[in-house]
Amino acid sequence: MQGPFSTRRGAGLYLLAWLLLAIVFAGLIVAATGAAWTNGLLFAVPVTLVYACATGFSSYYLCRAYPLGERSAISVLLVFFVASLFAGLLWTMLCAGWNSACESLGLLWAGVPMTAPLQAMIVGLGVILYAMAAVAHYLALEFQRARAAERRGLEAALMAQDAELRMLRTQIDPHFLFNSLNSISALTSIDPARARDMTLRLADFFRHSLGLEANRKVTLEAEVTLVMHFIAIEKVRFGARLNVEQAIDAGALDCLLPPMILQPLVENAVKHGIANLTGGGTIRIAAQRAGSVLKIVVENDIDDDPPVAGKGIGLANVRQRLAVAYGHEAGIHWTREARLFRVALSLPALTKELEPSCAS
Structure with a gap:
């Protein structure tokens, strides 16, 4: 598996970071609507973790499809602007659906007032978080490329060193053999x-x-x-x-x-x-x-x-x-x-x- 869940450690750190963001999101909801912290956390944590998984894979593959060194800056910015705006709208719809589901199931303690300002804040926050995920993936990909280039450079240097050692070694045997054969030639007649x-x-x-x-x-x-x-x-x-x-x-x-x-x-x-x-x-x-x-x-x-x-x-x-x-x-x-x-x-x-x- 590629992306943010390629390793267990990477997946754990990724989800931990988003869990902290979910707590911040819950605090914003509490401040914007006056809801209780319990309601804010029960509303924010599930939808944020779902958004984390979707955003992680989406932004990762977009970063792979639009590498910084091979695409123009305008095309990259345009693609990620559209993707982040689309992701923010989908996240807002997810939040509204989760809130409606909680209310329809009678879980009124988990619902929050979905006001227009709150929805606008969710859209904006979704755009920002998507952009942050894209930047993080670009940094990780560039770090991997740098490490791969360094490893290739070291391998090339070792191969060159090995070739030079072999070349220098091959100078010895003919040189010694030439001198020895001269000596044998001189002894042959006497x-x-x-x-x-x-x-x-x-x-x-x-x-x-x-x-x-x-x-x-x-x-x-x-x-x-x-x-x-x-x-x-x-x-x-x-x-x-x-x-x-x-x-x-x-x-x-x-x-x-x-x-x-x-x-x-x-x-x-x-x-x-x-x-x-x-x-x-x-x-x-x-x-x-x-x-x-x-x-x-x-x-x-x-x-x-x-x-x-x-x-x-x-x-x-x-x-x-x-x-x-x-x-x-x-x-x-x-x-x-x-x-x-x-x-x-x-x-x-x-x-x-x-x-x-x-x-x-």
Whole structure:
């Protein structure tokens, strides 16, 4: 059911408002005719509640048929003027019929003198109440439209955010795959066994990563496990030249973060750091939870000479993904020291328990 009785709560509030109007109407009758309050209430309450139901549905469907933004103001005013005048006349006839019925049944205690001034007052009051009902319905319909537009806007924003996250995520896999295939190609001619081992590890890495959705978050523990799969691939090529150190607090392991957010950082550390060092070097991964903030640091040894600047796909991708997922609540900063390159991430420390209410 639509209109004022679409919900029980709405119907209750609507009838309560009209009951208060019926008491006011009874007071006007008492003041105009000198009738007793009992007579005024027994006369006004039934006819007012009947008029409330008829007016509610009539004005509601007229408001739906004549939306403010699609019809001219003159046509809307003319339609509602005629409708309210017609409703006021019908209500006056209803009041007169109810009064006559009470008198014919011998219920003289419920009747009131139906004078000409009283009838004119009922017509005018009926017109005003009908107009008030129409205004209330217009306000309710506009509120519903505003909420629907807001909901559509939020849905569109979420869909756009999801699409952007997926687009950014899809940049990672080809970038990583391209670098890995280059490494396998280089090993094929000098060490076929290691090239085969690296191929198998690469397949294992992608088997684990393909199940991760771009708009879903994983725990830091799962993300570090995936990073170690990547390290295992690279160790086939670098051997003892590639070392990894971890300093991850136990309280940070359950924190959630976008999947494969650390892999491009570690990949950069290998490609632009360890690969340029003759004696190899170390990649250090540290994480700690500081209140509501998760702090992650990835640093690696580098050569004294600055490397040739690349396109910066990894760092730019991570920055964009954090911005889309968390807005201004997350950030990434990198610094270069004498023989060290450090990337620091800060993002909200969300856990599985907080994800439904805080997910971005």
